[in-house]
Amino acid sequence: MSKVKKISENIVEIDGERFIKEDSKGWLDIPELKTSIEVEVHDKDKSWDELNLKDREKELLTAEQCIWLANSKYAKQLKMDGSSSKDDFFIQQPFNQNRKNGYVAWFIVDSVVAYLNCVRYSDYSYSSLGVRFSKKFLKGSKK
Numbered sequence: 001m002s003k004v005k006k007i008s009e010n011i012v013e014i015d016g017e018r019f020i021k022e023d024s025k026g027w028l029d030i031p032e033l034k035t036s037i038e039v040e041v042h043d044k045d046k047s048w049d050e051l052n053l054k055d056r057e058k059e060l061l062t063a064e065q066c067i068w069l070a071n072s073k074y075a076k077q078l079k080m081d082g083s084s085s086k087d088d089f090f091i092q093q094p095f096n097q098n099r100k101n102g103y104v105a106w107f108i109v110d111s112v113v114a115y116l117n118c119v120r121y122s123d124y125s126y127s128s129l130g131v132r133f134s135k136k137f138l139k140g141s142k143k
Contacts, residue, residue: 007051008043029137030074033065037134039078041087044130048104048122051131053090059133063094063116066107070114078132085110089132094118 075081105118
């Protein structure tokens with residue numbers, strides 16, 4: 001029998017492995033990137049360490065994807081257009097040296113500025129920082 005533990009509203013742990021709760025309505029297909037992205041940022045005010053994101057970093061957006069999305073027709077729907085200052089999220093660390101030093105990265109946007117912060121320790125959190133996962137989908141399939 002599997003042991004299920006609720007980590008947060010969107011993350012569960014089954015036999016020691018963590019999974020994101022999938023809701024097809026909560027994902028936006030981005031054909032140009034061949035990926036689906038969670039529309040809402042979740043699990044705010046928790047650190048990288050608390051969410052055990054080290055093992056799931058490949059499921060986070062890259063810096064390049066964030067830049068593309070913030071300049072795309074999808075920016076408003078994803079609140080990456082400056083319409084929200086409460087939807088910053090962790091991303092993949094783009095710099096090997098920073099990763100080696102234990103730093104994590106995130107995308108930040110508000111009505112004045114958008115930028116990538118790549119030098120915070122993995123135990124750092126604040127109320128607007130959360131998680132947005134992405135997943136690749138194959139040509140011809142919805143997900």
